[in-house]
Structures are given as structure tokens and as C-alpha cells.
Amino acid sequence: MEDTLVYLDISIGEDRIGRIVCQLFDEKAPKAVKNFISLCTGDVTVDGVGELTLKGNIYHRIIRNFMIQCGDIIYGNGKFEKSSQIGTGGCSIYATEQELGSDENQLKCYGLFEDENMGEFTEPFLLAMANTGNPNSNSSQFFITVAPQPHLNGKHTIFGKVLYGKHVVRTIENSPVDSDGFPSSCVKIDDCGIWNDSMDVPLYNACNNTIGGDIYEEDPNDDINFDPEDSSKAYEATNTIKESGTLLFKQKDYQNALLKYKKSLKYVNEFIPEMEVNKDNCILFTVLKMKLYLNISLVYFNLKDNDNCITYTTYLLDMENVPDLDQAKAYYRRGNAYFAKKRLEEALNDYKNCQLKNPSDKVINDKIDLVESQIEAQKEKTKKNIAKFFS
Structure with missing residues (x-):
């Protein structure tokens, strides 16, 4: 079975930056991949949250030489504004009506699912699930590493890697942030979905034309x-x-x-x-x-x-x-x-x-x-x- 490919179209402020294409590890992390595909296609809606989608989601934590993080679809969709809540929420496709209707959850992080493929972060551009710090606490937040991160080994589900658009990731990494890693300008996923070889990989702040080899x-x-x-x-x-x-x-x-x-x-x-x-x-x-x-x-x-x-x-x-x-x-x-x-x-x-x-x-x-x-x-x-x- 071939791995699924998905895309994330990124803007910073009013400027389009380009497309990130990710290869997902379908066999190694099936639950995380299934969840991420749905978040990219927006094909799941749940009561109390609405459409589960990364479209319109903002990167809320950017740390140079470490990683870029987004996916808080509870507090990170819509208005670009720093708050104490953003980065504490999330919702996966595995959320149940019972937990969504409960007032017992201290964190608005729903549909937590099991860890998979807890591998080693030996290279940059790996996609991994963010968690609450506890085992089996994956939801919708994810991050992309920008350098090897051995201190994360065995602590996070690795479910994919960046195939194309590495410069877009670098552009996000190098965008201005405050002391908490919150960006000065809105770094947003404008669009996302399934990608195939017939589609382009647009890039607006560099030229990826292969003319001349x-x-x-x-x-x-x-x-x-x-x-x-x-x-x-x-x-x-x-x-x-x-x-x-x-x-x-x-x-x-x-x-x-x-x-x-x-x-x-x-x-x-x-x-x-x-x-x-x-x-x-x-x-x-x-x-x-x-x-x-x-x-x-x-x-x-x-x-x-x-x-x-x-x-x-x-x-x-x-x-x-x-x-x-x-x-x-x-x-x-x-x-x-x-x-x-x-x-x-x-x-x-x-x-x-x-x-x-x-x-x-x-x-x-x-x-x-x-x-x-x-x-x-x-x-x-x-x-x-x-x-x-x-x-």
C-alpha cells in the first residue's frame, strides 16, 4: 500500500508562502494518519465543535532549531490572537458525544487516542503528534521538526515527513515570534487536502522551477x-x-x-x-x-x-x-x-x-x-x- 500524501497551503500575514506536501506513514501510525487525513479534508463533523479541519488553523508555537506547531482546532481556528488558551485545545475524529458533553475535562482536548510509532527524531522535517505530556494523549495538535531532536525519542507518535516544501517550513521557522514562540504575524493553513503527482507545489518566496536541471x-x-x-x-x-x-x-x-x-x-x-x-x-x-x-x-x-x-x-x-x-x-x-x-x-x-x-x-x-x-x-x-x- 502506498503512503497517503497531503498538502498544507501556508500564508504569513497577507502573503502567500507556498505548499507543504507531507508523506504519511499509513502502516506505522494508522490511527494518527486516519485522523490527520480527515483534518486535512474536513470530512468529519462533530456536535459541539463543528467541522474538524485544519483549514484556517494557525501555527501557535514556533521555535527556531526545534519545531513548528499547530492543530489546536478548538482555540486556533479563526481570529489571530494570542491567549492563554491557544495551544491547550484539540479534537480528533475519535471524540465521543459523551466526552464532548462532559464538564469534567480540564483541557478542551477531545478524542485522545493511543501512541504509535514512538520512534527516533534523527532528522528534520518529521511530522509528529503533540500530546498533553501523558501517554496516549494525542488529539489534533501536531508539529514538524526542523532539526534532529533526540530528546523527543520515544515520546511522540511520528506519523509522516515533509516530502516537498521544505523551504516553506524554513520560512515559518524563521518568522518573527515573541518569547513564547507565538508569531508576530498570522501563520495560517489557508487550505489543505489530499495531494497527488498531478498537482503543483506552489512556492511564492522562492523559485522551484527545475529548468536547467x-x-x-x-x-x-x-x-x-x-x-x-x-x-x-x-x-x-x-x-x-x-x-x-x-x-x-x-x-x-x-x-x-x-x-x-x-x-x-x-x-x-x-x-x-x-x-x-x-x-x-x-x-x-x-x-x-x-x-x-x-x-x-x-x-x-x-x-x-x-x-x-x-x-x-x-x-x-x-x-x-x-x-x-x-x-x-x-x-x-x-x-x-x-x-x-x-x-x-x-x-x-x-x-x-x-x-x-x-x-x-x-x-x-x-x-x-x-x-x-x-x-x-x-x-x-x-x-x-x-x-x-x-x-
């Missing part, structure tokens, strides 16, 4: 497609991501090209070896970093984001041993950004530096003439205004 996770430490200790394989992956961005750039898909280039830059910063450890690969990664700074600056210029174009060209110009032609490109692009911002003196300075680094480029002469003429025109206009003021 980019099969790699957004966050370098989460990828399992190559050995991170193999510097050559890491470079190959990093360069593939960069080339994926270039293919998107050629399609004029500038926003996604930018996301790819920035993803590649994250891989560079994660995997570049020290010169003393691996000189050849250190040089390869450094050259790739230079190309990425140039590419990112060009994308920003095409997106009319002149400030970031200036930022990334400056990053390149601050590096050591940058080839003259690459320096010329950086000066030219930064000059164009300054010119677009009407900062003519700075534009002229960069165009002249470009000319020094690449004297054979005839286009730069025209740029210099253009800026100098505009500077002179400004000076003349200023003189006339001053003369008019004193006349």
Missing part, C-alpha cells in the same frame, strides 16, 4: 541530492542553479531569475572551501560568486531596482582579484543605476572607471559625453536661476 532544495543544508562534503559535487550543484537562473533570464522572467541567482549565492556561501583546504575549488566558487554578483545586479537593473543594482555591483567591486573586464561591467552597471537615479556625478565617475578598465569599449565614450553634457546643462540652469534671483 535545478532539482536542489532552496536551503543548502536541507538538500540530499549530493554529498555536502564533496566540494566538486557542491560546485556542480551551485553552478547548475546559476545556469537555471540564466535560462529564466533569457526568457525575461527576471523575478524568478533573481530568486535562482540568490539561491545559487546561498550555496556558494555555504560550500566554498578555504583556500588552504581546496585551492582549485575555492577559486571556482569565487569566480562563480563574481558572476552571480554581476548577474544579480543586471536583473535588479532590469527590474528598475537601482538601489539593489548599486548594492550588488559594489559587492563585486569590493572583492579582491576581480578581472578588469568584470570590474568594467560592474562600473558600467552601477553607473547606469546612478544615472537612472539622476546622480550624475557618481554616474560619470563610474563610467570613467569603466573606461579605464576596458578602454576598447566605444559605447562608454558616448555615455561619458551624455552625462557630461547633462552636468553642464544643470550648471547652466543653476547659473541662470541664481542670476534671476539677484536681478
Whole structure:
């Protein structure tokens, strides 16, 4: 029997973030899986609670390097507001009319069911049932780990793992929270249900297009497609991501090209070896970093984001041993950004530096003439205004 796949569509505040797809362990944790599937599909309604669903539920506890938790469908559905109650409730499909009608329950946590698959938390992205701290006290709350958690071994039902959308989990993990782990902005499950291979895995704050062979996770430490200790394989992956961005750039898909280039830059910063450890690969990664700074600056210029174009060209110009032609490109692009911002003196300075680094480029002469003429025109206009003021 194949494991069931479910999806959770996540938003933070007013922004859609993307989809998490989870593989459920049907055979290892059948009761937990059956419950979770129903919570995702909303196919069960109980008197006194209503529809049991994760749709509209908020993440109420987020702890970096530990886990993200939600599923309180008693107090965590609807209005985004911190309270002493949120995180204390829950209701599974196994709740009975008798317990729902009873006033004896101190916690509004109904339908408690048995522990299953009390395994080891040796890796991130495991789905597990939250409980009240007692055996066999599972309800509807669950959490996703974001790192190995050996202190939880044998204490919680592990009923699935994240298959796709790990970057969405990381985005939730890194969202601002207060001292109790309650998020500053509403982190919510907008939609959920059964997932299959014909469906998409939308992602809104990164690009998961596999064009050019980019099969790699957004966050370098989460990828399992190559050995991170193999510097050559890491470079190959990093360069593939960069080339994926270039293919998107050629399609004029500038926003996604930018996301790819920035993803590649994250891989560079994660995997570049020290010169003393691996000189050849250190040089390869450094050259790739230079190309990425140039590419990112060009994308920003095409997106009319002149400030970031200036930022990334400056990053390149601050590096050591940058080839003259690459320096010329950086000066030219930064000059164009300054010119677009009407900062003519700075534009002229960069165009002249470009000319020094690449004297054979005839286009730069025209740029210099253009800026100098505009500077002179400004000076003349200023003189006339001053003369008019004193006349």
C-alpha cells in the first residue's frame, strides 16, 4: 500500500508562502494518519465543535532549531490572537458525544487516542503528534521538526515527513515570534487536502522551477541530492542553479531569475572551501560568486531596482582579484543605476572607471559625453536661476 500524501497551503500575514506536501506513514501510525487525513479534508463533523479541519488553523508555537506547531482546532481556528488558551485545545475524529458533553475535562482536548510509532527524531522535517505530556494523549495538535531532536525519542507518535516544501517550513521557522514562540504575524493553513503527482507545489518566496536541471532544495543544508562534503559535487550543484537562473533570464522572467541567482549565492556561501583546504575549488566558487554578483545586479537593473543594482555591483567591486573586464561591467552597471537615479556625478565617475578598465569599449565614450553634457546643462540652469534671483 502506498503512503497517503497531503498538502498544507501556508500564508504569513497577507502573503502567500507556498505548499507543504507531507508523506504519511499509513502502516506505522494508522490511527494518527486516519485522523490527520480527515483534518486535512474536513470530512468529519462533530456536535459541539463543528467541522474538524485544519483549514484556517494557525501555527501557535514556533521555535527556531526545534519545531513548528499547530492543530489546536478548538482555540486556533479563526481570529489571530494570542491567549492563554491557544495551544491547550484539540479534537480528533475519535471524540465521543459523551466526552464532548462532559464538564469534567480540564483541557478542551477531545478524542485522545493511543501512541504509535514512538520512534527516533534523527532528522528534520518529521511530522509528529503533540500530546498533553501523558501517554496516549494525542488529539489534533501536531508539529514538524526542523532539526534532529533526540530528546523527543520515544515520546511522540511520528506519523509522516515533509516530502516537498521544505523551504516553506524554513520560512515559518524563521518568522518573527515573541518569547513564547507565538508569531508576530498570522501563520495560517489557508487550505489543505489530499495531494497527488498531478498537482503543483506552489512556492511564492522562492523559485522551484527545475529548468536547467535545478532539482536542489532552496536551503543548502536541507538538500540530499549530493554529498555536502564533496566540494566538486557542491560546485556542480551551485553552478547548475546559476545556469537555471540564466535560462529564466533569457526568457525575461527576471523575478524568478533573481530568486535562482540568490539561491545559487546561498550555496556558494555555504560550500566554498578555504583556500588552504581546496585551492582549485575555492577559486571556482569565487569566480562563480563574481558572476552571480554581476548577474544579480543586471536583473535588479532590469527590474528598475537601482538601489539593489548599486548594492550588488559594489559587492563585486569590493572583492579582491576581480578581472578588469568584470570590474568594467560592474562600473558600467552601477553607473547606469546612478544615472537612472539622476546622480550624475557618481554616474560619470563610474563610467570613467569603466573606461579605464576596458578602454576598447566605444559605447562608454558616448555615455561619458551624455552625462557630461547633462552636468553642464544643470550648471547652466543653476547659473541662470541664481542670476534671476539677484536681478
